[in-house]
Amino acid sequence: MNTFISLTIYGLSDGALLALAALGFVLIYKATRVINFAQGEFLLVGAYMFYTGFVVMRLPLIFAAVFGVLVAIVLGVVVERFILRPLIGEHAISVIMVTIGLSSVLKALVQIFYGTSVREQPPILPTGSIQVAGATVPVNRLIVIGIAVIVLFAFSAFFQRSRHGVAMRAVADDQQAALTMGISVKRIFSLAWVLAAVSALIAGVLLADLSAVEQGIAAFGLMVFPVVILGGLDSVPGTVVGGLVIGMLKQYVSGYADPGLAEVIPYIVLVAILVVRPYGIFGETRIERV
Amino acid sequence: MTSTPVSGTVAGAVAPGPATTDLLTINNVEVIYDDVILVLRGLSLAVPEGKIVALLGSNGAGKSTTLKAISGLLPTEHGEVTDGSILFGGKNVTHLDAAERVRLGLSLCMEGRHIFEHLTVEENLISGAYFRGRIDIQSDLAEVYALLPKLSDMRARVAGYLSGGEQQMLAIGRALMAKPKLLMLDEPSLGLAPLLVKEIFAFIKRVNEEMGLTVLVIEQNARRALEVADHGYIMEQGRIVLEGTAQELQENPDVKEFYLGLGESGGRKSFRDVKHYKRRKRWL
Amino acid sequence: MATATGIHHRTYRSELRLRHTKAEYFRLALMLVLLLAAPYVLDKYWLGIANVILISVIGAVGLNILVGFTGQISLGQGGFLAVGAFTSVIISDRAGVPVPISIAIAVLMTAAVGAFFGLPALRLKGLYLAIATLASQEIIMFVVRRWEWLTEGKGYLEVERLHVGGFQVERQMFEVQWYWILLALATLAVVVARNLFRTTLGRSFMAVRDQDIAAEAIGVNITRAKVTAFAVSSGFVGLAGALTAHYTETVTWERFTLDVSVLYLAMIIVGGLGSIAGAVYGAIFMGLLPALLTELVDVLGSSLPSLSDQLPALRNAVFGIAIIVFLLVEPRGLDRIWTRMKDYVRFWPFRY
Amino acid sequence: ATDTSPGDGGSGDTAPIKIGIIADRTGATGDVGTPYNDGMLGYIDWINAKGGIKGHQIDADSNDYAYLVPRAEELYKKYVNDGAVAIQGWGTGDSEALRTKVAADKLPFMSASYAEPLTDPKQSAYNFVVAPTYSDQMRVALNWIAKDAGGKAEVAVFHNDSPFGLAPVADGQKWVTEKGLNLGYKAYPMPKTPNQVGLLTQAKSQGAKYIVIQNVSSPAAQVAKDIKAQGLDMKIVCLNWCSDELFIKTAGADNAEGHVMVQPFAPPTAEKPGHKVIDDYLKSKGSSLADKGLHYAQGWYTMDVMAKGIEKALDAGGELTGESIKKALESVSVDTGGVVGAGTVSFTADSHRGSTGTGIYEVKAGQMVELAANQTPES
């Protein structure tokens, strides 16, 4: 039983990180209908920026966080303004490709400035473990779950309670019409990318704290796809469900079954879900009428 | 603008000032798409405050382009105003950002509805009031529902599944949520049933008369448009070719023949009488 | 009847030709001369690159049939290449079947597997489908890695040097001989793909892409069209996979990862979606880019040694930047740029 | 790419020697690939500065292939075309992919892959493996475990899910049976996740106290962290590619404490005589071997072995070709000052297994402390 509990906690915390990573992805899709293949690299850049502030510049934790957020904001704005905006209205695959190019560039930039070897960073979250129902549970994992819950909750509240949620969906539906409603499409687009970069920063920093500040963080981004498809490409609550399902599933499979299978099980589940629900669990059905 | 309780003020109540002031003036505007396609060739027109102005013209004349130029949508279609100026309420808005113009009180109801398909009817209406900030829009919603009761039955339905005509109503209602000073309607009667066309125009007349809302309307249904309009413009190939009061236009023989579909005798001709040679000539 | 080029055709048949003008025939001839001269001009290294490009041409044409013409975004290319590669090698080397036949079987096999993995496309649209194909990539990879029978537990397969009947590729002439084989097959692939889109079957693919509801309303069986598109496309990809195997003489799953799927996608997007020529241009561009970068890096590396540490990363950066700049400049790809250049020349000096 | 040849005229008998290097600096194994590649380049710089090999400068073309097999093939072709006489490779996947080609092209090929099939000249005529194979390392590890446990124990093998990771897995099982070791043995491929608790859970239910890891440092370090966080009583035994300073750094000295490493290349802290030349060279460049870590030395001496082969081939006279280098290598014996295995690397025409001895280290206070030197499977 205690094995189950500890697997669950680990699965939950991985799932929470996945949800955070997926959040940015979903926001971008929601507002701009762009699939961001560079989401993993956003995590990577986020983690390294925080590292720069915290370790290289020796800023106190809180200032390092602020520094990271500032860089994330700049990154979001620059990417949107100079790379995505000119492509508004182009074919979806062309836009996907640009984000693939972007991912390559971002990864290269991190390599150029930080090399490929692991960076040492003192733990940010308290280490140590506590006993829960006979299972050993690391404190930092619990905190990660907590932070993710807060962030995700804040984001969904923001979108549900504010007009911006409606505006974002409006922009995604019809940019011209949104303009005639006085909705600044540019601002909404920037907002989406900035929020995505910031949520990726949070995910990246937490992930780095749990594992290490290294290139591998980017690879974590790939798991975002099963997560968002499961939840629905445009659903914030969907990221939570998708993240947790994928996180725990991987954990259980690697704990109880074939660890190698753990890497593909999300994809198998994904296909199964899509056959039943072509727009994920919470995704918005695309309207096609004649 | 706060809304006065009596009889609803969907429009940002413009005090009925001296009737001669032009709320919107367009001077010699030239519009080019894709750097090469010249569509508007020195177009000028004026919309007096508190009046209804109809803009008529054959397909492809550039009517929609005119409205897009006024509302700042051209950049989204690789179009550009290359010459001339657009003044709104005395302010030069020629190159202003589209969203900014809405804030000034210029509202466009686009051709082909352009409702937000995945939003519900009510969310569509809410989005219309977006730029007005955090305000209480319940009373505004109630007003629009009162004007277009059919919408109120459908408030929770996803807009993309409405029928064509229902979507058209929604688009108009959404434009009104912006409380504009000038409402521009691009073919509002497109796809509407005859009764509804009548109602829409009656409605336009009403908001105009009761609230002083200025309206610029594009229509293929010239007869209806000229019935409610004070003034009309006819455009061909990117220029205004004829202008006058609605009355004058209705009596003009060319307008009668080409826009009102009336035969020489003045009566409606039958579609069965259209001769083949006529269209041959025209299309080949 | 008049075409855009101002040529008048007296029969439908002449109008249905792919080339109409002298200029078009001239370009074709020029290209032929260049292709035929290549092995005498290029050294082994560049010929090797040409060979890899020729294989990618086949794969990219196949992918474009699916993505560009039918509108079904696929990230499963790598998996299908693997199917083609393993099938052909196992059949030829282990069962002793002659290579041409094993390749043909591989093509059919990949077409079948492709059709199977295309089934989600019947329910899924757009980006959801794209990600579902990502799943097919991962699942095929997983099977390939785990199924020990494939590689007899070694994890990779060694492939016998190509021999057909009495003919055997010689070591010294390896690249040259392969060049002729691959050139012939790539040409065939291009011609066949162009044929496809002159017929109603090909048009029905494009109809599904542009407006699937209308397509159905005029009698296109969308299910069949999509599955056929997946099968035909995968057939090409299977051929590319099989050729990869016999040409490189080793098969490991590491050659068919997601990166490869992405690379192929890059080819057709940079080349031009929905254009056979575009797929060819894209394959050439993406094939040459790393090689040219390597050359550049060699030059820079010796003159700016301090920079040399960064060069590997710079190469990634340049790769990414090339894609981004490309798509910003011309989102519709090289094919479009080429068309515009032709128009420019055609109308020169009357530019307007 | 790095051209390290200052180019000294290149008249007839001092023509530069072309070597192609396929390196992973940015790929999946770039963390260890970069210092390894740096070590090679350092060696070349060092020897060229000394006047090269018998007056011939080494003209090395080193390119990153990011652990992608097709890139490796492309680079290989380029090197062949440029007239390289020997190739330095990297991964198991690409070494195996290129195996038949190097044999056909008669180019000696060394790589950082120590997979067993590469040592057999009958299978891989031109591949030379300088270090004990992964399988030998595994055998040593199993011997050590059997001894450390005082007989019976359960062993879990965590491996990278690739040809590299799988290389020693089957041989380990065979060894247990052959030698009648009283060890339970089970292998688990490592998924890419931010924790390895799932695997540890399985190891735990297997009853394993020893985890042999055949992977690079970062995932191994994650295992160490998780063992600590879970308060498990397990000992990691790393094979070559995670037995390094990076493992300690990434896991944190605390988490790494007490884990064991099977590492044929002596870490700088072991202060073997062979380290001095590297350290001196690095100091002259304002760095130190301690900074660069053991993989630097690994790259350095791998290149050194190749250079010695070339030197011998030049001695023998005649044209310097891949074939002549191969012949020379098959009779060479290189003293690495205790850095590689037992100290010397030597090949014969029947065996391209350069050395069999490996050291065993334990992490103590963030340092690799030698437990035993020169362990061979049979010792």
Place this chain on the structure above:
Amino acid sequence: MTTGLTRAYQHSLNSSAVPSGQPALEVKDIGLRFGGVHALADVGFTVTQGHIHAVIGPNGAGKSSLLNCVSGLYHPQHGSIVLHTGVEGTSHELTKLPPYKIARLGVARSFQNIELFSGLTVLENLMLGRHIHMSKSVLASLVWLGPARRQEIAHRALVEEVIDLLSLQPFRHKSVGSLAYGIQKRVELGRALCLQPALLLLDEPMAGMNAEEKEDMARYILDVHELAGVTVILIEHDMAVVMDISNRVSVLDFGRLIADGTPDEVKANPKVVEAYLGAEEH
């Protein structure tokens, strides 16, 4: 009803063998619901072979839904739709069939918002209208020379007749996306005609057109009807057109059939006036 136009066409554009005056399509009590919305409730009427049968009604009345049921895009929850295509009463129940099978029975249509294949040329769009009559063999398509080419040429002949009938000659090789609205509508009509329909469904073919273009479109529809004898179901909001060119009119309101008769009968029906026309003129 001759127009003084004589043109000899080799191909018949009408594939129905039902004699004029016999029922071509019988809609029987169909009901269609979307969640709580009753798009169609117990609608039933008969379309006679050789008629232009107009369907009118307020917005949201269910007209497009009705067409969608006939062409198989929607499947009514109850009721049946029977299509007659042969002399001997060959009839088909449509409600359970997928759209492409219905198309193969000869039901062709246009859409309320133009749904052309925007990446293709006019010619390709029209050739796609021939899809159901052509062989789709993969092998032949890839080879081209031989059967595939012969087939293209053969079917091209009929397509050229449609091009001629609708005066589309100048646009043959133009990409449809770049054409004027009115021309696009005509191409859509053409694509449907290429199918050699037994029944032609037109959803608001004249919406958004000016008086002049409407006249043209009306003429084309009449030509199709008179020259080719195709049975047409026409949805249109312009009463002048409807009253002028249709033989029979069905009126829907809130998903129910409220009137069915000749144009004059319908025009005089007070329920229709109240729900749809409004008082005054017409």
